[in-house]
Amino acid sequence: MFQLKTVAPIPRPLVSPPMPMTQSGLQMTVDEFAQFREFIYQHCGIYYQDNKKYLLEGRIAKRMQHLKMTNFTDYLTLIKFGALRQQEYRFLYEAITINETFFFRNEAQLAVMDETLVPAFVKSKGAGRTKLRIWSAASSSGEEAHTIAIMYLEKWKHRYPNLDLEIVGTDISPHVLETAKKGIYRQYSVRNMQPDIMKKYFRVNGGEFALADEVRALVRFDQLNLYDDMKMKQMMNFDIVFCANVLIYFDMNSKIKVVSHLYNSLTRDGTLFIGYAESLHGISKAFKVIHFPKTIAYKKE
Numbered sequence: 001m002f003q004l005k006t007v008a009p010i011p012r013p014l015v016s017p018p019m020p021m022t023q024s025g026l027q028m029t030v031d032e033f034a035q036f037r038e039f040i041y042q043h044c045g046i047y048y049q050d051n052k053k054y055l056l057e058g059r060i061a062k063r064m065q066h067l068k069m070t071n072f073t074d075y076l077t078l079i080k081f082g083a084l085r086q087q088e089y090r091f092l093y094e095a096i097t098i099n100e101t102f103f104f105r106n107e108a109q110l111a112v113m114d115e116t117l118v119p120a121f122v123k124s125k126g127a128g129r130t131k132l133r134i135w136s137a138a139s140s141s142g143e144e145a146h147t148i149a150i151m152y153l154e155k156w157k158h159r160y161p162n163l164d165l166e167i168v169g170t171d172i173s174p175h176v177l178e179t180a181k182k183g184i185y186r187q188y189s190v191r192n193m194q195p196d197i198m199k200k201y202f203r204v205n206g207g208e209f210a211l212a213d214e215v216r217a218l219v220r221f222d223q224l225n226l227y228d229d230m231k232m233k234q235m236m237n238f239d240i241v242f243c244a245n246v247l248i249y250f251d252m253n254s255k256i257k258v259v260s261h262l263y264n265s266l267t268r269d270g271t272l273f274i275g276y277a278e279s280l281h282g283i284s285k286a287f288k289v290i291h292f293p294k295t296i297a298y299k300k301e
């Protein structure tokens, strides 16, 4: 017969353990977190899960320290009702977004563009001058858009002399767009770059990598919130759209809304690429899914 062993109860602390604090020592209450989350969601579709509270707390606390504020509710009041709230949004966006990116990030997608999409596009247009419009939505500091510009200079310019290329990069955060416009990068951004390309298109100065003007001149950067219906309706007639590694920060409703705008921004036969770890499953049935080695593309028919 089995005998039940008496297990001594685990002693519980009489008071709950102290909540971990941000480096600044500032603590966001659960109610403040709920208010920030709602505000951010309504403004840009980014949804902070409960387990990301400390991330948000730390990032906003950093901005508050700069403003010499010690209370999260005061910062909420500033961004909700402050006379200078519009100016503050750039810092808020800087605080709440993750901007990781680098040159030649998704090689499989770039290969599809180079080997399949661009040749098919040029062929479909016949002999005359051909305008190809590519949009790097959520471009962060511009590495993706500039990668495409380098591909043009390296390959397409010579192969397709009639090709007229327009590349647009947009992001919600003015801070990263400043880097994009300057074209000055750090080692992290260029770590996937072939040495000959690096030599040809970058001037290296200490730890800085300055992009050549001929590459920068091919890309236009603008601030754009993918969650802004009015602005999104103005983004039209793109042949290829990259919207990578941003949908992961949205909840289902934001994804559906943003993807439907991206669909409308494409020409017929246009192609959307999203991030390696992202999928449109359950988000949109409007696209035709095309399978390529190591990647998929979403085609508007």
Ligand SMILES: C[S@@+](CC[C@H](N)C(=O)[O-])C[C@H]1O[C@@H](n2cnc3c(N)ncnc32)[C@H](O)[C@@H]1O
Binding pocket: 044, 045, 046, 097, 098, 099, 100, 101, 102, 105, 137, 138, 139, 140, 141, 144, 170, 171, 172, 173, 176, 224, 225, 226, 227, 243, 244, 245, 246, 249, 275
């Ligand atoms: C992780 S980066 C991805 C950069 C690039 N697409 C890539 O895949 O390498 C995500 C970018 O999305 C931007 N972002 C987040 N929410 C946005 C929104 N509502 N509208 C536009 N950009 C947004 C962030 O500012 C950030 O720069």
